[in-house]
Amino acid sequence: MNEAIGSVLIVIGLAFDFFGCLGLIRFPDVYTRLQASAKCITLGTCGIILGLVCYKGFGATSIKALLCLIFIVLTAPVSAHALARAAYRSGVKPWAGTVVDDYSEDMDKIK
Amino acid sequence: MIFNTMMFMIWFSVWILLSWPIEIKDVISGILVALFVMFMTTGVMGPKDLSGRKNISLLGYLGRAMWFVCYVFVFLWECLKANIDVAYRVIHPDLLIRPGTIRIRVSLKSDIGLTFLASSITLTPGMTTIDIDKVNGVLYVHKLYIKDDDRKLAVVDKFEHILSRIFE
Numbered sequence: 001m002n003e004a005i006g007s008v009l010i011v012i013g014l015a016f017d018f019f020g021c022l023g024l025i026r027f028p029d030v031y032t033r034l035q036a037s038a039k040c041i042t043l044g045t046c047g048i049i050l051g052l053v054c055y056k057g058f059g060a061t062s063i064k065a066l067l068c069l070i071f072i073v074l075t076a077p078v079s080a081h082a083l084a085r086a087a088y089r090s091g092v093k094p095w096a097g098t099v100v101d102d103y104s105e106d107m108d109k110i111k
Numbered sequence: 112m113i114f115n116t117m118m119f120m121i122w123f124s125v126w127i128l129l130s131w132p133i134e135i136k137d138v139i140s141g142i143l144v145a146l147f148v149m150f151m152t153t154g155v156m157g158p159k160d161l162s163g164r165k166n167i168s169l170l171g172y173l174g175r176a177m178w179f180v181c182y183v184f185v186f187l188w189e190c191l192k193a194n195i196d197v198a199y200r201v202i203h204p205d206l207l208i209r210p211g212t213i214r215i216r217v218s219l220k221s222d223i224g225l226t227f228l229a230s231s232i233t234l235t236p237g238m239t240t241i242d243i244d245k246v247n248g249v250l251y252v253h254k255l256y257i258k259d260d261d262r263k264l265a266v267v268d269k270f271e272h273i274l275s276r277i278f279e
């Protein structure tokens with residue numbers, strides 16, 4: 001039973017990882033690609049780790065895997081934010097279909 | 112004092128979990144490492160950053176912990192919804208995106224509260240935080256699909272409401 005639940009979770013995680021990679025190819029510019037990778041790949045990796053925990057049962061491996069999950073969730077948004085900000089500051093232009101762009105108006109005012 | 116003790120317990124339990132089949136040498140090195148990390152981080156995360164109020168009672172910390180549990184569940188739900196949303200936009204043949212960067216006004220003041228808000232926004236509703244203007248209280252957010260009335264968002268309000276109970 002546990003193995004079945006674990007396998008389902010791993011498959012769901014792999015599916016989200018796949019959508020993240022597909023977004024990385026299909027989306028037009030740095031910022032939208034960053035969104036696809038930051039979100040889908042976080043949940044995908046969490047799914048795989050939770051699947052492993054179900055597979056293995058409660059023990060030393062599962063505890064370490066759960067700690068890895070917490071650290072991934074804490075660090076992924078920070079790196080996405082740093083990459084997006086650095087790209088904007090170094091002059092990477094957003095995609096031509098961008099609707100509004102408040103940040104490039106205000107960019108020089110922020111310290 | 113209460114705050115330092117709590118931080119020590121958190122760091123110590125992380126150490127113990129990392130070295131799980133525990134022996135006596137793990138406990139001793141864990142105490143030393145947790146003490147060191149506690150003294151190094153107390154200036155960054157200490158209660159003086161929580162909007163200047165230094166004395167929070169034990170009951171106050173318990174209330175904050177309850178709100179934090181509530182925050183974790185709201186966050187997980189929103190995270191799941193956002194992932195399904197992004198996956199749908201990726202596999203849709205017409206690539207349903209109207210991207211852009213927008214300003215969002217926030218009322219949180221403390222550093223750690225703003226950090227949590229920006230990170231939860233990045234992982235949840237189709238948005239990535241790009242920059243924070245702390246003086247004016249503005250978050251600059253990149254959003255995948257912009258509707259016309261997007262300057263004030265319900266999800267951000269919900270997070271802000273919970274986080275102000277925890278960190279302000």
